[in-house]
Amino acid sequence: MAKIKYIEFNGKEHEADVANGLSVMEGAIQNDIPGIDGDCGGGMSCATCHVYINDDEWYKKLPEKEMGEDDMLDQAYEPKSNSRLSCQLIVSDDLDGLKVHMPEKQA
Template sequence: MAKITYIEHNGTEHVVDVADGLTVMEGARDNNVPGIEADCGGACACSTCHVYVHPDWFAKLPAIDPMEEDMLEFAFQPDPERSRLTCQLKVSAELDGLVVQMPERQI
């Protein structure tokens, strides 16, 4: 289990325990965290689970694969240094303490 901090665009924080094996997107969805829409249900077929990863965490995450990179091009104001799709981030003990911030809106 990992404790993930989701920060809404307005600064509201949601600290959630997410079970290993779920994705960061599923953790938000299952705990009613606003700001992650997840329209495609985690199939990496949209960009509505886009977040900005805290700079301390970005390099600790698995590399972005080409499919995620393509979908990030459709995200609202993507940042090549911090943007990720939460559906592509599998939760494990290594992600305990992860901090992500939602953009102003999802596309």
């Protein structure tokens, strides 16, 4: 279990307890947190669960991107070098306290 903080583009914060094994995207969907769509259901084929990891320490701590994630991020709205697809971030105790910032929109 990890406490994840989801921060909307307008600054509104949401905190959710997300069970280990779920993705950060699923944590948002299951808790009705706006700002993450996850259209493809987590298959890394849509780029609508795009988030920024603004804290550099956290960015480095996360598992590295697998092949294909950056390709998909090319198609996201306003990708930056600290962009991730939240469907690829699998929750474990290690992610307790993670903060993700949502982009202005997903599509």
